[in-house]
Amino acid sequence: MATQRKIERSAKEIESSAAHVDASAEHMARDTAQMEMAADRRTELAADRTVFAAERTYAAWVRTGLVSLASGVGAKSLLSHVLPGWLIGLTGSVLVLFSAFCFGAAVWRQLRPGPPPPEPDARQLPAPLLLLVNGFLVLVALASLVGIWFSHAPS
Template sequence: MASDPKDSTDRRTQLAADRTLLASERTYAAWMRTGLAALASGVGAKALLDGEIAHWLATATAVLLLIFAGFCFVAGVWREIGGAVPRPRTDMARLPTWLLLGSTAFWCWSAPPCWWAYWCAERKPV
């Protein structure tokens, strides 16, 4: 017996929706990963660059990296929750919105202590 072509088409559509959901979650993870890398780089910029280059340039580098980290955290959640394209219906469970917002809030709130540590750290004599 041959299978009904309509069933095959419906199954392929469902699998495509599942792949779309997984791709969306991978993209969210990439935004978070980039934000964490920028946050760590911003914190490390003072330790590595201060004394090697002009202080204002080390400060500007650290500030830009910390701002970029916050942007990545917010952009990742914005893209995941408020996507312009409607989400396909899928059998797979999506990441809960509260988890996305909570993790983003945590990482955004971790930036001010990084700023504090940066500004309060003792400067090396040049």
């Protein structure tokens, strides 16, 4: 009879341990699912950061191009009494051509940022809009270049 009780007690302990292991496995499964969801969300947020970083890079290229364009156009009037005309034209031309390069590089860097990130939540700037705006800026730069070479210097 004592052996029978020991066996029953051992069986109850085994059942209790099995229930504890089952509860622990369920808890672990829930935690694993939560960690997977958190990792997925971190990946989505990283993709959004990549989109925003690409937009900041685009803006920096356009900003640099606009400053270069303004400097090239302003070089003609600001340097007219300081430097010879051919050097003023060359300086303005280099600055305006650099601005056209910056506008092209802005679109190129925006449309080809490198390896594709995971699908972001943030919307990206539409490629046709980038091409339209920056194409217009390149035309303005080329028109400025013509103005630098064929306009008369202020007296």
